[in-house]
Amino acid sequence: MKSVFIRTTINGKTYELDVRPNMTLLDFLRDELGLTGTKRGCEVGECGACTVLMNGQAVNSCLILVPQIDGQEILTVEGLAEGEKLHPLQESFLDHDAVHCGFCTPGMLMSAKDLLDHTPSPSEEETRAAISGNLCRCSGYQQIVDAIRETEDVRSQKSK
């Protein structure tokens, strides 16, 4: 199969490379770039473990082919923290015990970031809807919902 040239930004870093056009973004991230924080759960877009942000919007990376990210900006869980400083969502997940086995966590965080970036002070209903495409078998979702809604930025928004 003929390879395709793409130029893309992933976690702030620009890549220019030739890719196999039938490769999914998920495989590309994990197998080509070694960004294994993004998880493979179902490969049919149902579990949400592979969720990343494409231009700020949460997408299932198992449903995106690499040529589609040409000219686009991708953010994965590895790009959330700034150096050693965790993103407020990550801190909040730690404080609310929203991380159990942790397999859904990267995808959950990315869906949550999409939500908070667009809806700074979400209701419980909005929060539940935003993560409804991310399956979690451990937590019953409650601590995740609380973690998202009580993230530092959200709290400061509320107090304004």
Place this chain on the structure above:
Amino acid sequence: MADKHKIIGKSERRVDAWGKVTGRAKFAEDYTVGHQLWGMVLRAKFPHAKILSVDISQAASLPGVEAVLTAKDIPGSKTFGIVLKNQAILAEDRVRYLGDGVALVAAASKEIAERAISLIVVEYEPLPVVSDPEEAMKPGALVIHDEKNEFVHHKVRKGDIEKGFAEADFVIERRFKTQFIEHSYIEPECVVAELAEQGGVKITGSVQNLFSSRRSVADALKISLNRVQIIQATLGGSFGGKDEVMTSMCCRAALLAMKTGKPVKMVNTREESMLESYKRHPYVMYYKWGARKDGTITAMEIRCIADGGAYSSMSPFVTWRSVVQATGPYYCENVKTDVYAAYTNNNYTGAMRGFGSPQVNFAIESMMDELAEHVGMTPLEIRLKNGFENYAVTATGQKLNHTVSLKQVLREAAQAIDFDRKWREYRGVKEGEKKRGVGIACSYRGVSLGAEGTDAAETIVSVQTDGSVIVSSGVTDMGQGAQTQMSQIAAEVLGISMDRIQFLNTNTSRVADSGPTVASRGTIMGGSAAKNAAEKVRATLLEVGAEMTGVEIIALDLADNYLIRKNSMERLASFGELTTACFNKGKPMIGLGWHKSPPTSWHEEEGTGEAYFTFVYGANAAEVEVDTGTGKVDVVDFVSVHDVGKAINRGMVIGQMCGGVAMGLGYGLLEDFEIEDAIPKQLNFDEYLIPTSMDVPRIKTIIVENEDPAGPFGAKSVGEPTNELAAPAIVNAIFNATGKRIYEIPATLERVLLGHKLSRSGKRGSEQKNSLDSMMVESCKNRGEKG
């Protein structure tokens, strides 16, 4: 009492969570080894068939293929199993379910491995399938293994049921049925097997019970246990599910690695995972109770049949818990319980969170509500009338010598949901598009393995010269938080903060065989061993502290990262100074902690015994809204109350409670791993539906703490009890709303609306059927056979 502990009881951050929010945590599939090969399995074409021949020649000659193996290539034991050793690593002459493996391939890439699999030619002689366990037990049924299909019969006997039924004013007799449940851990199975430098293999994988997997790999390769090292990768959920399915994957990858001399990685797709992995047992349950008009139960006669599927797996243990707990936490002098398991050609069934209790609890708690109806009491009143109290004697003849908090948890749950008032109010509502109802359910549950087997565990606490600490254990963390609670226990004993502790994933070559991490035994066993280990190190540190300071040991303590004078809290040395001194004096700073459970007993023939060394108590209350036009049930409110002895980490206990309820809600309302004529119908999350964030309501959690001397700091267990009550609470709430009782779960729209299931079977040419057919045709083609 509340200030007694510094770390115990607090919602400390999990020790493993930082890696999980940053993407740093390494799950099995995140491991890549240089020059690794892809391992792949050819699975059965029919759920039941004789294998006449396997031709691997074409596959083996494909460039890039390094090995093609069949059962003949296994040097040692070709089968494994924790009780009955009858599960095939690769089927040799017969396949017994659709998930059976027939051949293995190792190739340079996934694509080549896939192609090689399609070139293997297997000639089968299909056999009739047995897919109903009750049919399987009948005389003359086709036998799936060597003898008869019935491979378990456990019993409990107490008093005289004839006499009990004679004393009854009325008898209630019902049949209940439950479904197959897929564990649905979000991480599919994966291992990487490499050759070990001194011979043998090293396997890194998503394995729950490393020691039983190690034993099977050693047997299959015919090598000693010390030459098989299994390291647990960070585990993406298990719920009892990554046991035998991982054992077979470990064996297969190890065989390929040994054959090729190269590292071999195997990963299941979700479809492979659902097709091959074992499920929660479906039960058919016949309950017959005799009772008096005042609500006293005079006799219980119970018969349960579990579908064991193709292999024995954990069925003997799962059904044993069922037989012990089948009467619920209720007084009854005359009991006869029989629980059977039978082989079928369905997916084999084994351990899943709850382990034989969710099934019987559905029946018991439904019966209890029916009894209440008969005698005109509320569901709460009937339970308070019949429920166990301190020193109650169970159906197995065991006297309960701990705090029996059944009524305490029941009252807490009822009060939190305003049960009696709502129950009466909703009952009176005749008409309406949306009808509300409340339901309650309670249980008692034996802690840890009980008389199932040897119950002991090791935890190691190793203090470093700078005062940092490494903890490791034979008890594994699958996401439930075992590492964190063991760390908290060690930190409490050593008087240090949690940031000083690093926990290592379990490695079979570095800790003692601690049995399986099942039966909610992580805290009580691993935690007790952690306490024991930390206390050994503490004794050494205090001894050195006394020498250093000239203060008597008895006047010293460790707190807030310091050696202190107990009375004045005066800081005498930092923890780091103390550990350096300890090192310089050549004192051991490693504590090997071992915990053996108190004795239990079981008399299989008499059906009596001291089944478990202690029990936990829980109650759930649900409020539902039923759409009377569609049968859709929404759970709008939920209360979960559990006596955990002592919450080591409150946040984690709440997490277990919410997660357990969510899984129980799926059990009661949504999930059904349908198997028709031994062919599974759902193989991914597009069709097998587990609860999403929109299905689970906000859950009120109430932690009750009656400390138990059997556990560390009084802690008992929480993982499984939280999962065993939601379904009956919901089903009872549906009855309160509609006046109709559900005898078979899940309570799907059609069962709630019509009282029976609408079958998806038959030749109706739906998309589902088409896709299944094409899958079958495709797989026939792939296997180089005529469809």
